[in-house]
Amino acid sequence: xxxxxxxxxxxxxxxxxxxxxxxxxxxxxxxxxxxxxxxxxxxxxxxxxxxxxxxxxxxxxxxxxxxxxxxxxxxxxxxxxxxxxxxxxxxxxxxxxxxxxxxxxxxxxxxxxxxxxxxxxxxxxxxxxxxxxxxxxxxxxxxxxxxxxxxxxxxxxxxxxxxxxxxxxxxxxxxxxxxxxxxxxxxxxxxxxxxxxxxxxxxxxxxxxxxxxxxxxxxxxxxxxxxxxxxxxxxxxxxxxxxxxxxxxxxxxxxxxxxxxxxxxxxxxxxxxxxxxxxxxxxxxxxxxxxxxxxxxxxxxxxxxxxxxxxxxxxxxxxxxxxxxxxxxxxxxxxxxxxxxxxxxxxxxxxxxxxxxxxxxxxxxxxxxxxxxxxxxxxxxxxxxxxxxxxxxxxxxxxxxxxxxxxxxxxxxxxxxxxxxxxxxxxxxxxxxxxxxxxxxxxxxxxxxxxxxxxxxxxxxxxxxxxxxxxxxxxxxxxxxxxxxxxxxxxxxxxxxxxxxxxxxxxxxxxxxxxxxxxxxxxxxxxxxxxxxxxxxxxxxxxxxxxxxxxxxxxx
Numbered sequence: 204x205x206x207x208x209x210x211x212x213x214x215x216x217x218x219x220x221x222x223x224x225x226x227x228x229x230x231x232x233x234x235x236x237x238x239x240x241x242x243x244x245x246x247x248x249x250x251x252x253x254x255x256x257x258x259x260x261x262x263x264x265x266x267x268x269x270x271x272x273x274x275x276x277x278x279x280x281x282x283x284x285x286x287x288x289x290x291x292x293x294x295x296x297x298x299x300x301x302x303x304x305x306x307x308x309x310x311x312x313x314x315x316x317x318x319x320x321x322x323x324x325x326x327x328x329x330x331x332x333x334x335x336x337x338x339x340x341x342x343x344x345x346x347x348x349x350x351x352x353x354x355x356x357x358x359x360x361x362x363x364x365x366x367x368x369x370x371x372x373x374x375x376x377x378x379x380x381x382x383x384x385x386x387x388x389x390x391x392x393x394x395x396x397x398x399x400x401x402x403x404x405x406x407x408x409x410x411x412x413x414x415x416x417x418x419x420x421x422x423x424x425x426x427x428x429x430x431x432x433x434x435x436x437x438x439x440x441x442x443x444x445x446x447x448x449x450x451x452x453x454x455x456x457x458x459x460x461x462x463x464x465x466x467x468x469x470x471x472x473x474x475x476x477x478x479x480x481x482x483x484x485x486x487x488x489x490x491x492x493x494x495x496x497x498x499x500x501x502x503x504x505x506x507x508x509x510x511x512x513x514x515x516x517x518x519x520x521x522x523x524x525x526x527x528x529x530x531x532x533x534x535x536x537x538x539x540x541x542x543x544x545x546x547x548x549x550x551x552x553x554x555x556x557x558x559x560x561x562x563x564x565x566x567x568x569x570x571x572x573x574x575x576x577x578x579x580x581x582x583x584x585x586x587x588x589x590x591x592x593x594x595x596x597x598x599x600x601x602x603x604x605x606x607x608x609x610x611x612x613x614x615x616x617x618x619x620x621x622x623x624x625x626x627x628x629x630x631x632x633x634x635x636x637x638x639x640x641x642x643x644x645x646x647x648x649x650x651x652x653x654x655x656x657x658x659x660x661x662x663x664x665x666x667x668x669x670x671x672x673x674x675x676x677x678x679x680x681x682x683x684x685x686x687x688x689x690x691x692x693x694x695x696x697x698x699x700x701x702x703x704x705x706x707x708x709x710x711x712x713x714x715x716x717x718x719x720x721x722x723x724x725x726x727x728x729x730x731x732x733x734x735x736x737x738x739x740x741x742x743x744x745x746x747x748x749x750x751x752x753x754x755x756x757x758x759x
Contacts, residue, residue: 546608591629621747
């Protein structure tokens with residue numbers, strides 16, 4: 204038996220040795236095979252000293268391979284594939300769909316990078332479903348271990364390591380070591396640099412610029428033809444935009460927006476409230492049926508009420524749907540909400556209820572305190588002792604619904620009334636787990652709602668407990684640095700760059716009001732609020748309401 208009996212395809216299974224050990228005949232054979240591949244697949248570009256095993260299957264539409272990259276036996280490449288320089292695709296690895304791999308990447312054997320997906324419409328058989336692709340991107344200097352599966356839409360950051368057997372369903376941060384199914388960060392190969400250095404100075408710079416920037420933003424968003432504010436130039440005016448303008452003017456140290464005399468603005472806002480119901484219709488639906496379950500209608504109890512409060516006035520009428528609501532009715536209403544699947548919607552309604560009772564208490568309505576106590580009592584006894592929230596994790600969205608719902612419900616009750624949370628440590632655990640979800644919290648995917656709904660609960664729980672304080676501080680540092688990097692004389696609601704015009708990614712009244720509140724809460728978690736020189740006013744004020752001796756509240 205010759206010594207080559209069981210090694211007749213040596214370079215196909217050890218292609219990294221080809222450059223150093225191949226004889227002239229083997230080199231000529233490889234170059235000829237590459238020429239035939241280019242002729243067969245015209246969309247192919249191959250660098251210098253590339254080795255492609257003839258035992259691999261290459262069925263690509265486009266293929267670009269960098270210098271010194273190798274593809275081993277039984278690999279399967281199809282779709283639009285880019286491999287950088289000095290990469291290795293090992294035995295039986297699958298790279299399919301739209302996949303872009305950087306330089307110096309090692310991909311282990313029996314691994315699959317699947318840059319495509321099938322539709323799942325139940326109206327048609329799976330075999331007839333169209334293919335979709337978002338693509339996979341792998342940064343430089345990455346090691347993807349053996350038997351890994353990377354799914355469509357994932358980005359693996361530079362310098363990361365993906366452990367053997369991992370199933371990667373979410374983006375992997377640069378420098379992270381991930382493993383498991385689904386993959387999660389286990390430790391760091393290159394720990395992210397702490398962003399805390401310079402945060403105090405950066406916060407101070409923003410605070411110093413803020414008054415002038417806010418005045419300029421208000422002017423930019425004013426529609427002189429309609430004498431109303433728009434959230435962004437060119438948009439239709441909304442009621443919320445007028446209220447956001449009031450809050451931003453207050454942050455700039457003004458009694459009211461310069462474009463609108465205070466008394467006129469007060470009269471206009473008070474006139475928005477329906478005398479019979481005490482509710483407020485959207486500007487574009489003046490004749491709409493007024494129902495607290497309407498998201499816009501319920502939010503106007505917050506935005507209009509707080510705007511009038513900042514202007515030294517108040518809502519002229521009580522909130523009728525809850526003015527006569529007995530404690531038993533409150534419990535029945537809350538029992539009927541879908542906390543398991545729609546916790547955000549349920550929390551939104553709770554926020555409106557708590558705030559509506561706040562305005563009713565301020566008007567001295569009898570019975571309001573008892574119903575509010577029933578609301579807080581229900582929330583306290585129904586909160587999960589294990590999770591510190593209402594509702595549970597849901598497939599497809601994770602903890603997004605329950606954490607966002609927790610913020611809304613707790614803002615209108617515990618925070619607004621200065622009351623302690625039932626299970627603050629468990630709330631911190633759940634919120635931190637949600638904040639690690641890369642679908643929502645990598646810098647380019649953040650938006651004001653999702654970040655506020657994490658930051659405020661951590662701030663609120665942090666007033667009772669130092670549980671996992673180091674992790675809370677590290678998260679606050681990162682989110683604070685991310686937000687400061689997006690300031691452009693104001694804030695867009697959402698991060699990222701839109702491929703087409705998108706109001707959520709334009710500097711706006713709503714985005715600026717929310718992100719300025721977020722920055723204050725982050726700065727407070729980091730003991731850096733003096734640098735900012737402001738405190739949120741209105742909807743996102745940290746100050747509790749004190750309804751007096753006949754009702755709930757911790758006072759100021």
